[in-house]
Amino acid sequence: MAKEHQFDISAKLDFQELKNAIVQAQKECNTRYDFKGIEKEIVFSEGAKTITINSASDNKVEAIYDVLLSKLNKRGIPINSLDEAKMEDSSGGNRKYTYPLIDSIQKDEAKTIQNEIKKLKLKVKSVNQGDEIRVTGKNLDDLQTVMAHLKTLDLKSPLVFDNFR
Numbered sequence: 001m002a003k004e005h006q007f008d009i010s011a012k013l014d015f016q017e018l019k020n021a022i023v024q025a026q027k028e029c030n031t032r033y034d035f036k037g038i039e040k041e042i043v044f045s046e047g048a049k050t051i052t053i054n055s056a057s058d059n060k061v062e063a064i065y066d067v068l069l070s071k072l073n074k075r076g077i078p079i080n081s082l083d084e085a086k087m088e089d090s091s092g093g094n095r096k097y098t099y100p101l102i103d104s105i106q107k108d109e110a111k112t113i114q115n116e117i118k119k120l121k122l123k124v125k126s127v128n129q130g131d132e133i134r135v136t137g138k139n140l141d142d143l144q145t146v147m148a149h150l151k152t153l154d155l156k157s158p159l160v161f162d163n164f165r
Contacts, residue, residue: 005140007164009113009150010132011157013081013103019044021071022051028067039094040064049101051082054090061097078158104131105157116153117146132162 022044029035029042041054042064053068055061069079083100090096105113110128117126117135124137124146137143147161 004136004138005143005165006134006136007143007147008129008132008134008162009105010160010162011081011103011105012160012162013077013101013158015046017075017077018072018101021075021077022068024075025064025068025071028071029064032067034063035060039092042068049103051099051101052096053099054094054096056094058087058095061095065097065099080156081158083156102157105133105159109155109157112153112155113150116149120146120149122146 022042026042029040038056038060039054040056040060041052043052043054044050045052051068053061053064055064065085069082072079072082081102083102085097085099088096088098110133113133114126114128117124122137122142122145123139124135124142126133126135135143135146137146143164150159
């Protein structure tokens with residue numbers, strides 16, 4: 001009898017790699033000429049799951065954000081794990097942007113993922129288990145096809161494939 005194979009789909013973030021990317025971005029911003037003499041700050045709040053960038057103007061915040069994105073990309077953290085920014089004025093005429101982190105699959109995206117798996121018409125089953133989706137099937141090639149298809153979708157959640165057995 002053939003054995004059932006499975007894998008889990010989740011949206012977990014490696015917070016240690018995220019912290020390392022933030023430290024690298026801070027170091028680069030401290031050494032860049034265009035940031036000399038201005039206030040700049042990148043703060044990661046693990047409890048609130050947000051990254052806050054504070055600087056003198058919108059242009060400087062966007063430049064810091066670009067540096068941060070490049071560091072995240074080099075560390076293998078999906079760029080779509082940062083949600084849209086909430087902008088506000090800070091003290092001293094500075095601008096403050098807060099980026100919420102996406103580290104779980106939302107209900108509507110879970111339904112989208114399951115519908116996409118069904119559209120493939122492969123002999124696999126998908127079960128929603130709260131923060132993750134378990135996909136099972138007898139054929140390893142079918143599971144790999146599902147993974148490849150899901151990577152092409154434009155979703156907000158950064159998908160991570162775990163426990164491939």
